[in-house]
Amino acid sequence: MADSKRNRMDGEMILSLPPQILELLKGVQQVELKNFSMEIGDLELLIPTSTAPSLHPPAAHAQKIKPVTLFTEHFTRTPVTFPAKIREVTLGATRAEGGSRSRTVTIGGATSPAFSDFFAPPVHPPAIALDVFDMEVQLPKVLKDNVREVMNDPAEWARMNVKKFGADIVTVHLTSTDPLFRNTTPAEACKTVDAVLQAVDVPLIIGGCGDPRKDAAVFSEIAAMAEGERLLLNSVTLEMAEAKTLEKVAVAARVNGHVLLGFTGLELNSAKELNRRLYEYLPPEQIVMDLTTVALGYGLEYSFSIHERARYAALMGDTELQHPVISASTNAWGAREAWMQMAPEYGSRELRGPIWETINALTLFLAGIDIYMMMHPAAVLTLRELVGRLNDTRPVRPEEVHDWVSVRI
């Protein structure tokens, strides 16, 4: 896997000696120290020995002066400031704000790429949203085991997500509205969302079925029914613009005070185009972006790089990308390595699945995700712990340094 050719090239890199020493040693076979004085004082001469056979012909400056004491150097991080920041978006609204939530979640506000500046931790910690579905869906066994008894009741499922698993936000997937599944009506969808709103007091994300016409119809009715709740409608797309249903949803979101999630597939120009369309209808503070999260092993690197690019461009001043971003870590479960029984040397899927979702989330955490859509409790717990830990900018104390070299394990 290593590129040996490349290394040959690098192996030829020229050593950059301090120029004065190079000058001093140019063409010299012996060095006499009496004609100059040095501040460092403690210098000794290397008398080349013949013990190690040399692969290279000896260079003229092979006789180096070896330091005998440590140089004192200081590592300084070059301060970097970016001209722009990510917009802040608030999900959910309290009674005083026109909704019925007891807490709201504000995301965004980043002023530098995530964890690029030790002393500028994220303005708002990322939020975690847990999924519920409005119909029986196929879930990997490892996921199903945790929620089996509530799977037929979205409200109970939502309650469990908040109480037992500590969800900041609940996502209600209205999968049954899909014309290719049950094709349930917008009115039925409203009932489901209303039941979940009654059951929990955290902000909600409303997931559609992906059909640009049906989603528009469902989202518009829900937007009116839950006026003022500042729901995040997941999602609006360029296909909606093509199907001429985007305006309807965007206007419903503005009129009723909700937030839109713009979904595009790993393509920043599309993301920008969709946002431009949305600016015609509602303020940018009501837009979150989903740039697509792919599973580890199935293209997570595309998601990682698109998020790094988007965030960097936004901080450099691209206003069309200055929106918080969401990641569906649950997509990790699409990877066969997450759910499949495999040969014993690859471990049990009870551990492989959750670590897959966890690493999917943590990888994009480093790229600056603001909201995660998650499912497995162990993944949620780990992410929650690391959000706290990565905000802890205290330097490591010497007693925390352990000797791993001699440890007996």
Add this chain to the structure above:
Amino acid sequence: MSMEPTTPASGQPAEKKRRKSIREISPIDVYKLLPKTNCRECRESNCMAFSTRLVNGEVVLVDCPPILTEEYREAHAQLIELLAPPVRAVTFGSGPGAVTIGGKYVLQRHEFTYHNPSPIAIDVHDLMPEQELLDRAKTIGEFSYNYIGRILSLNAIAIRCSSKDAETFRDAVKKVVTASQLPLILCAHDPHVMEAGLSACRERTPLIYAATEANWKQMAELALQYRCPLVVSAPADMNLLRSLTKTLFEYGVEDLVLDPGTFGEEGLAATIANFTGLRTEACRNFDELSGFPLLGISMTVWTGSEISEDVLKWKEAITASMLLSRYADMLIMHSMDGWVLLPQMIWRFNIYTDPRKPVSVEPGLRTFGKPDRNSPVLVTTNYALTFFTVESDLKAANLDSYLIIVDTGGLSVESAVAGRYFNADSIAKGLAECNVASMVNHKTLIIPGLAARLSGDAEEATGWKILVGPKDSSSLAQFFRNRWSSSS
């Protein structure tokens, strides 16, 4: 608008000459220094084509034989200077298994591409019973995973001195040398112990771990004497790390690897910040003392107070994966569990792919094996990894078959079904354009299990019988055994 964020002028030492980033080097810069003879020894059509590929990282300078001759000595030196990566490439190990670490040009992979995938080393120690030591060394060499047709494996063995005894360490190194061809990292803080270890694997050019504040001079002597690269270790002390790096470099040890310390618990933020800080200074500000490969040691999580093995493995897995994303050019790990290693090996493979490579493959017809008029016809999307996965599974299963790639704008099956890119119409269009009807005697089309809900509409749109395949192409072989012969 400027391409880079602003840094105060005072942040840069005034005397430092700012080098050009690989992205700012134009093919013309390179062309000017090439022989300009268009001799085509590099197999490119001319020197200009070669320089374009050179700045794109697609070829390397040694691919141009004339530039290596005495006639072009000065131009060669200038080209090396011009094209040198801001992070030095360091090689250890010998023969075909030698690994090169570092050699990075950019901070973010989308700026260019990352080179030299981080090797993963697994530890052994010198107090292991002989059989256990040999077994572990063997297992490290044998562990592998077939990922979309590529074999992913582990790359090195880190031998730790637990005994603090030179002879015990020498014996352990000898045993590992006979048991494994993998490159070695010798880990000991006592220079006498290190020398004993080095004497037992002289021919293997191991990486020496590590020079510290206490032993740097003796370790430097060993590194020079044995011509081995040397790790500089100063956990959580960035000033000391830099002081040691500078001193060792001046001492004559040029192939250095930096260990700024890995802390998976309370110090995780500092760990990420230190790795990021070093790599940022190297790639953005061309700071030479930061420009060495970085060593991440996720096995340090095993030294804490936690006792549950599964928890420790979990912590190691997440620490290792974050280090891979955040600039570790090599990892030393302890856990050998597949569920810990698999995500690291796959993620490493992924972030070292060329980000300029498109997300999609060309739509159209592909054939596998020697399909005839009775062979099955399958359809999938043109997302690159969907295609590679299906391709790898069809090859592994030895299935003679036709595969229609539908243009879904590079979306996977699940996303493309949700987004309506993969629907009855696009399937019908793909089928018609490939003219596959003229190649087979049947009219049965196998669609992905994740697109099951399209079967009714697709049957109507194509006039073909739709057979819903497995959700995951890994079950295709089984699917054909059970379903194909009976339905065709």
